[in-house]
Amino acid sequence: MMDCLKRFFNQCWLYYKGSNAHLDWEDLIFYRISIPLITLIYYCFIAKNSFHTDQLTKWVIGNSMLLCNYSCVFTIGATFKGERSYGRLKWLIASPCSRIATVVQKGFFFIFESIATVILCIAFGSLLFGVNFSNVNLGLFAIIMVIGILTAVCFGLFLSVFPLLFDSMNLILNLVNVSMLILCGANFPVEDLPGPVQFLSWCLPFTRSIEAANMLFGEVDKGRLLTLMGQEALVGVAYLTLCVALFKVIEKTAIRRATLEIF
Amino acid sequence: MRNAIRIILGTMRIQIKNSFVRPMYRFCLIVNPIGNTILLYYMFRNSSMSNFMTYVILGAGLSSLWECICFSSVGDINRERWYGTLPVIFCAPAGFNLIVLGKIIGNTVLSLASMAITVFTAKLLFGAGIQIANLPGFIPAFLMAVCTFVVISQVFAYLLTLSRKTTLFMNCLSIPIALVCGFVIPAELLPDWLLPLSYSLPMTWAVKLIRGTFDVNFTGKEYLLCFTVQLIEVLLYTIAFQLLYRIIEREVKIKASLELM
Numbered sequence: 001m002m003d004c005l006k007r008f009f010n011q012c013w014l015y016y017k018g019s020n021a022h023l024d025w026e027d028l029i030f031y032r033i034s035i036p037l038i039t040l041i042y043y044c045f046i047a048k049n050s051f052h053t054d055q056l057t058k059w060v061i062g063n064s065m066l067l068c069n070y071s072c073v074f075t076i077g078a079t080f081k082g083e084r085s086y087g088r089l090k091w092l093i094a095s096p097c098s099r100i101a102t103v104v105q106k107g108f109f110f111i112f113e114s115i116a117t118v119i120l121c122i123a124f125g126s127l128l129f130g131v132n133f134s135n136v137n138l139g140l141f142a143i144i145m146v147i148g149i150l151t152a153v154c155f156g157l158f159l160s161v162f163p164l165l166f167d168s169m170n171l172i173l174n175l176v177n178v179s180m181l182i183l184c185g186a187n188f189p190v191e192d193l194p195g196p197v198q199f200l201s202w203c204l205p206f207t208r209s210i211e212a213a214n215m216l217f218g219e220v221d222k223g224r225l226l227t228l229m230g231q232e233a234l235v236g237v238a239y240l241t242l243c244v245a246l247f248k249v250i251e252k253t254a255i256r257r258a259t260l261e262i263f
Numbered sequence: 264m265r266n267a268i269r270i271i272l273g274t275m276r277i278q279i280k281n282s283f284v285r286p287m288y289r290f291c292l293i294v295n296p297i298g299n300t301i302l303l304y305y306m307f308r309n310s311s312m313s314n315f316m317t318y319v320i321l322g323a324g325l326s327s328l329w330e331c332i333c334f335s336s337v338g339d340i341n342r343e344r345w346y347g348t349l350p351v352i353f354c355a356p357a358g359f360n361l362i363v364l365g366k367i368i369g370n371t372v373l374s375l376a377s378m379a380i381t382v383f384t385a386k387l388l389f390g391a392g393i394q395i396a397n398l399p400g401f402i403p404a405f406l407m408a409v410c411t412f413v414v415i416s417q418v419f420a421y422l423l424t425l426s427r428k429t430t431l432f433m434n435c436l437s438i439p440i441a442l443v444c445g446f447v448i449p450a451e452l453l454p455d456w457l458l459p460l461s462y463s464l465p466m467t468w469a470v471k472l473i474r475g476t477f478d479v480n481f482t483g484k485e486y487l488l489c490f491t492v493q494l495i496e497v498l499l500y501t502i503a504f505q506l507l508y509r510i511i512e513r514e515v516k517i518k519a520s521l522e523l524m
Contacts, residue, residue, distance in 0.1 A: 030431055035438075042442045049448040050306040050318075168286040175290065178298035188305040 008101060009108075016109035019075055019082065032117065036067040040121050043187060044129055057132070057217050060125035062186025062210045065148055067121050068114035069177050072107075072149065072205075076156030077173045079106045081163035089164075089260055093251055100244050106160065107153040114149045136216045140225075144216070147229055148209030151236030155205045158243040164254040185210050205239075208232040270357045274365025279373045282335050291331045292373070296380040299323035303447065304389055316391045317477045322447035323385075324378035325470060328412070329446060331374035333437045336367045336416035341429035350521045360508060367416045371409060393477060400486055401476040407493060408469035414497050415466060418504045421511055445470050465500060468493035 023031065040063050047059040083089040092102065125131060159176060163169045181187065183201040190201045190211075201207050208228040215225055254260050282288045300323040307315040340363065343349040353359045385391045395401045419436065423429045443457060444450065444466040453461060461467045472489040475481035515521055 027428065027431055030435055035434055038435075038438050038442070042438050045442065045453070046303075046306060046447050049452055050303075050310045050315075052310065171286040171290045171294075174287070175294055178294065178302075182298060182302050182305070187302060192305050192308075 008105065011101075011105045012108035015079070015106050016113075018086075019079070031070070032113070033120065036070065036117055036121055037124050039067060040064060040125050041128070044125065047187065054130075056125075056129040058214050059187065060122065060129055060131050061213045061217075062184070064118050064121035064125055065145070065206050065210055065213070066180060066184060066186045068117045068149055068152060069180060071110045071114045071117060072152035072156040073159065073176055073180070074173050076107050076110055076153060077159035077176070078163065078169055079160045081160075081169045084163065084260070093255070093260060103157050103160070103240075103243055103247060107157050110156070111149060111153055114152065115146065118145055118149065132217075137220075141213060141216055144209050144212045144229060147232050147236070148206050148213075151205035151209070151232050151239070154236040154239040154243065158239040158246070161243055161246045161250050164247075164250045165257075165259060180204055180206065183207070202231075203235070205232070205235060208235070267361055270361045271365040271368060274362050275369030275372065278339075278366040278369030282370055282373055285335075288331070288335055291327065291334050292377050293380060295330055296323055296327035296377040297384045299327050300381050300384040301388065304385070304391075314477065316385065316389075317393055317474070318447070319391075320381055320385050320393050321470075321474055321477070324381035325446040325473075326441045327377035327381060328374050329441055329444075329466075330437055331377050332371060332412055332416050333433055333440070335374070336370045337419045337423060337436065338429045338433050339363070339366050339370070340420050340424045341427075344521070353515070353521060359512075363417065363420065364413075367413050367420065371413050371416065374412075375409070395476055396479045397476040397481070397486075401473070404469070404472040404476050404486075404490070407490065407497075408466075408473055411465045411469045411493060411497055414500050414504065415464075418500055418507065421504060421507050424511055425514070440464070440466070443467070449474075462492075463496070465493050465496035468496065 020028070040060070043063045044056050044059050048054065048056060080089065083092055095102075122131070126133065159173065162172060166172065179200075183190070183193070183197070183204055184206045185201065186206070190198055190207060193201060209232050212225055212228040212232070215221065215228075283292075300319060303319040303323050304316075307319050310318075312318065340349065343352060352362050355362065382393065385393075423432055426432060441447065443453070443461045444464055445453070445461065446466075450458065450461040450467050450471070468489050472486065472493060475486055475489065
């Protein structure tokens with residue numbers, strides 16, 4: 001059992017190290033710190049001038065959470081695409097190891113990276129735009145953040161299966177990122193969107209976490225808060241289940257169509 | 264002269280075809296303007312600004328245009344390096360400068376479609392159009408903006424020839440330039456310490472000038488000032504990029520780094 005766990009964590013670390021191996025310190029600072037912070041400032045400035053407000057808490061929290069999309073959506077979503085480029089995809093498919101383990105290994109360390117990104121962006125945004133945390137339950141805030149990130153990681157894992165069939169994953173991932181900017185309620189209330197589009201919003205990660213996190217800065221409705229957190233966790237579980245099921249189906253289709261190594 | 268035009272037109276044609284087949288470029292050209300328009304519309308629609316659609320359409324259109332340019336023209340020299348064709352076009356008798364100019368004009372012309380998509384999206388989804396208050400002023404302002412984007416793309420493209428981290432810099436240039444040049448919100452609303460940087464970029468003046476032609480209160484004097492400053496900066500950047508080209512050409516020949524990845 002211990003040996004299995006050790007192997008699992010070794011594989012998790014190997015995947016994480018492999019995804020970052022091509023980056024030196026300069027790249028890491030730009031990709032993981034500068035770009036998220038500049039993006040946060042950009043959307044907060046637009047919100048400041050479009051909503052004519054200096055109270056930018058909602059936008060700092062919402063956009064900070066969405067910024068872990070760079071890890072959760074882009075990096076995790078492209079893992080199998082990476083495996084194809086490295087030439088390891090066919091070995092991975094042929095190996096007798098559990099598909100759930102294979103998928104989870106790819107997202108494990110990104111959970112911590114995403115938490116670090118969100119904390120950094122919130123800290124920076126709070127300093128720059130004066131977000132007041134004095135009346136906020138920080139423990140509850142951390143739980144909401146972690147649930148949101150876990151759901152986003154599951155969503156990223158769900159997306160990561162599609163490169164087994166398609167070669168235009170960058171297009172799909174960017175499309176998802178833009179959709180999340182619009183649909184997750186980070187920049188304007190979800191209720192402003194037309195009814196059918198709101199349904200899509202509630203299917204995405206972060207929509208409920210952002211609403212729950214924003215609630216902590218005002219009047220807290222405990223029942224609503226618990227419902228939001230529970231639903232967010234369920235969305236994550238649904239994506240993970242879909243990911244594993246899809247992985248099995250797509251794997252078979254990819255083998256049949258011989259698209260495993262198509263670029 | 265006829266020969267130069269032929270080279271530019273030929274390169275433009277190839278570049279437009281090459282760019283359009285790249286999925287990421289198609290995302291920047293088609294999906295991004297639609298996404299930007301929707302996002303900005305919902306952010307600005309309760310802003311109580313009477314001309315908020317101008318901000319939405321110009322903001323989304325210009326940001327999308329810049330992203331197209333940023334993720335294509337700026338990285339084109341590096342892309343040639345990956346294709347293995349950089350030394351060939353560098354030594355071609357047609358002239359490297361002309362070929363790069365043709366590529367950048369081709370990209371810019373194609374990227375203008377993103378502005379058209381923005382206008383179309385706003386009309387289709389929100390039934391909103393834009394009214395140009397000063398149409399005779401808009402045409403030279405728009406043409407000048409296209410020239411500005413071409414010149415700036417050349418400067419960045421040549422600068423990035425020196426680096427092997429083009430993807431990183433393309434990602435780093437996209438949002439900061441859109442913010443500093445006031446594509447979505449006027450540059451005057453930025454902190455004072457950022458204004459010198461903002462005013463030193465000709466795109467800031469291009470945006471001010473275009474936005475001014477949608478505003479009935481924008482005077483002829485303001486128009487002339489923006490146009491003159493933009494023209495001077497474009498000329499200065501053109502001179503700078505010619506000098507830069509000579510330095511880079513020399514560096515590349517000494518270090519033989521054209522094919523270094």
